[in-house]
Amino acid sequence: MKKIALISILLLSFIVKNSYSQHKKLYMPEHISECYQNGTRDYSGKPGKNYFQNYSVYNIAASLDPPTRVITGNAKINYQNNSPDTLNHIIFNLYANIYKKGNIRDWSIGDADLHDGVNISALKINGKAIDMTSKNVTNRNTALIIELDDKIMPTKTADIEITWSYPLPAKGNIRLGTYYETSFFVGHWYPKIAVYDDLVGWNVDTYSGQTEFYHDYADYNVEITMPKEYIVLSSGTLTNEKDVLSKDILKKWTASKESDIVTNVITAEDRKKTGITKDADKLTWKFKATNLPDFAFATSNTYIWDATSLLIDDKRILINALYYPENQTFNQVAEISQKVIKMLSETAVGMDYPYPQMTAFHGHYGMEYPAMVNDGDGDYNSTVFVTAHEITHTYFPFYVATNEVKNAWLDEGFATFLPKIIEDALIENNNSLQGIVDIYQKYMGTEIDIPLIINSDNTSGFAYRYHAYGKSAMALLGLKQAIGDVKFYKSLQEFIMRWNGKHPTAYDFFYTVESIAKEDLRWYWKPWFFELGYPDLCINTVDIIDKNYAIIEVKKVGNYPVPIKITTVYKDGYQESIEIKASIWRNEREKYFFELDNIQDIKQIILGDDMIPDKNKEDNIYTFN
Numbered sequence: 001m002k003k004i005a006l007i008s009i010l011l012l013s014f015i016v017k018n019s020y021s022q023h024k025k026l027y028m029p030e031h032i033s034e035c036y037q038n039g040t041r042d043y044s045g046k047p048g049k050n051y052f053q054n055y056s057v058y059n060i061a062a063s064l065d066p067p068t069r070v071i072t073g074n075a076k077i078n079y080q081n082n083s084p085d086t087l088n089h090i091i092f093n094l095y096a097n098i099y100k101k102g103n104i105r106d107w108s109i110g111d112a113d114l115h116d117g118v119n120i121s122a123l124k125i126n127g128k129a130i131d132m133t134s135k136n137v138t139n140r141n142t143a144l145i146i147e148l149d150d151k152i153m154p155t156k157t158a159d160i161e162i163t164w165s166y167p168l169p170a171k172g173n174i175r176l177g178t179y180y181e182t183s184f185f186v187g188h189w190y191p192k193i194a195v196y197d198d199l200v201g202w203n204v205d206t207y208s209g210q211t212e213f214y215h216d217y218a219d220y221n222v223e224i225t226m227p228k229e230y231i232v233l234s235s236g237t238l239t240n241e242k243d244v245l246s247k248d249i250l251k252k253w254t255a256s257k258e259s260d261i262v263t264n265v266i267t268a269e270d271r272k273k274t275g276i277t278k279d280a281d282k283l284t285w286k287f288k289a290t291n292l293p294d295f296a297f298a299t300s301n302t303y304i305w306d307a308t309s310l311l312i313d314d315k316r317i318l319i320n321a322l323y324y325p326e327n328q329t330f331n332q333v334a335e336i337s338q339k340v341i342k343m344l345s346e347t348a349v350g351m352d353y354p355y356p357q358m359t360a361f362h363g364h365y366g367m368e369y370p371a372m373v374n375d376g377d378g379d380y381n382s383t384v385f386v387t388a389h390e391i392t393h394t395y396f397p398f399y400v401a402t403n404e405v406k407n408a409w410l411d412e413g414f415a416t417f418l419p420k421i422i423e424d425a426l427i428e429n430n431n432s433l434q435g436i437v438d439i440y441q442k443y444m445g446t447e448i449d450i451p452l453i454i455n456s457d458n459t460s461g462f463a464y465r466y467h468a469y470g471k472s473a474m475a476l477l478g479l480k481q482a483i484g485d486v487k488f489y490k491s492l493q494e495f496i497m498r499w500n501g502k503h504p505t506a507y508d509f510f511y512t513v514e515s516i517a518k519e520d521l522r523w524y525w526k527p528w529f530f531e532l533g534y535p536d537l538c539i540n541t542v543d544i545i546d547k548n549y550a551i552i553e554v555k556k557v558g559n560y561p562v563p564i565k566i567t568t569v570y571k572d573g574y575q576e577s578i579e580i581k582a583s584i585w586r587n588e589r590e591k592y593f594f595e596l597d598n599i600q601d602i603k604q605i606i607l608g609d610d611m612i613p614d615k616n617k618e619d620n621i622y623t624f625n
């Protein structure tokens with residue numbers, strides 16, 4: 001047995017700037033700070049007593065014509081102004097106008113998908129027709145801004161009726177579109193009233209492709225009319241399956257709702273003949289959903305359909321997978337999704353999957369919608385990654401409607417970090433956490449490495465991705481290591497409970513974690529979320545006092561705090577390590593000393609390891625002569 005050689009000498013660490021009182025508060029832009037003064041937000045991390053949110057009920061009837069890909073819809077919307085403000089405008093997001101000729105886009109789109117913009121053939125507000133050519137109507141890229149003659153007063157509602165049409169893109173390049181000629185993923189497809197919140201009032205950020213969305217909650221009654229043999233599934237619950245599905249298909253689907261086994265509701269053989277749906281030229285599929293931030297649907301006359309279900313507490317969650325008969329691994333997606341939902345509910349988030357169903361659609365890449373995902377088909381590992389990632393989005397930004405335009409890291413960071421334990425469970429020899437550290441380390445301190453608190457729409461290209469996914473996952477991993485698993489998951493769950501159905505900011509997350517961890521964590525938030533920089537520790541000095549004894553100084557060269565891990569390598573090959581949590585660097589400490597006994601037996605000391613990012617690893621090794 002070796003004598004434990006590492007004894008930290010805290011007393012020698014005299015560079016401690018005392019501390020709490022000298023800490024400045026986290027930087028906060030003025031408009032957010034005003035929300036705390038106005039009581040819509042609270043420093044406890046809970047919604048403030050004056051928190052408000054506007055709410056809509058959408059009654060939509062729509063149809064899609066497969067040969068032309070034209071979607072036509074009519075929506076009757078009841079919009080409730082719960083804010084204390086008089087609304088002089090109503091703003092719709094017409095996301096499909098990203099395909100309008102001449103509009104701003106983050107990347108080029110083939111001519112085949114460009115169109116003349118969403119055609120609004122009628123708009124009535126409180127019974128009054130709006131002249132779409134009048135000066136009260138402004139089209140700003142994807143935003144449709146209507147100046148109101150009759151303002152919407154606080155606590156009052158407005159009844160809006162809008163009729164629109166546009167062609168869906170021929171390809172599925174940006175999150176939605178046409179796949180295998182006659183299969184469609186239809187998202188961001190109806191005029192959606194923009195968010196009016198306590199932070200900025202109307203959110204008029206237009207959509208240009210890269211940064212995603214921000215939605216208020218709504219109830220949906222949606223009717224989709226399609227030709228026969230087209231099946232339709234959506235973010236909502238199908239309420240008239242008896243009217244649209246043939247007897248055989250309905251029987252299989254109904255059975256799957258009570259079974260953990262995957263049922264092939266529509267097989268490739270079924271698709272070779274007709275009789276999937278009832279025999280009528282057109283069929284109307286009716287859906288209902290409550291308190292969702294958005295509503296998507298998918299439809300196909302060639303896809304096959306797997307279904308299963310899963311008991312979570314006392315509710316069975318229905319899981320569907322729709323995919324092209326010739327596929328690589330999509331025939332495993334229903335089962336993978338079932339495992340993902342189980343692990344999210346039990347461990348990875350530790351809170352029940354919140355919706356009655358989840359439908360995975362075989363498209364391109366990966367995109368999340370409430371209770372739906374539109375994912376590509378790849379090898380088994382990539383299918384697990386994309387399925388786990390996109391379903392994790394159920395919690396953020398849907399069950400908790402974070403603002404993806406401004407804080408993409410809040411949803412993408414969680415959706416990258418939280419499913420890591422699922423990926424490791426489903427993929428042999430996978431080490432997801434190492435992947436997080438490696439990606440972060442590769443680009444840390446480069447010009448694309450931007451503080452997480454910077455709004456996502458102020459980043460672009462790879463900097464956006466690194467910010468939203470790579471750096472955020474590392475910051476969350478570091479947080480979990482700093483406060484420990486118990487406090488991390490308790491904080492996460494509390495954040496979800498406090499903010500489900502609402503719009504938290506990054507600060508609401510920071511304050512919730514502090515209230516649960518019962519720790520002032522500014523030592524962590526400030527560098528990792530607000531400052532440019534990176535972690536870098538070094539072995540600064542080794543004072544050999546005598547042949548048995550040395551004092552080692554570890555210096556924090558970089559501004560981001562990381563744990564100190566010291567490994568002692570003995571001349572006989574034996575190694576031992578100690579690890580000190582990153583919180584050792586709180587109170588602006590810059591140096592840490594430890595003493596080493598029996599140095600005549602020691603060959604080397606090594607600072608850090610592969611799991612601790614460090615900008616310069618060359619000064620992390622000291623070899624004794």
Ligand SMILES: [Zn+2]
Nearest residue numbers: 389393412415
């Ligand atoms: Zn994502």
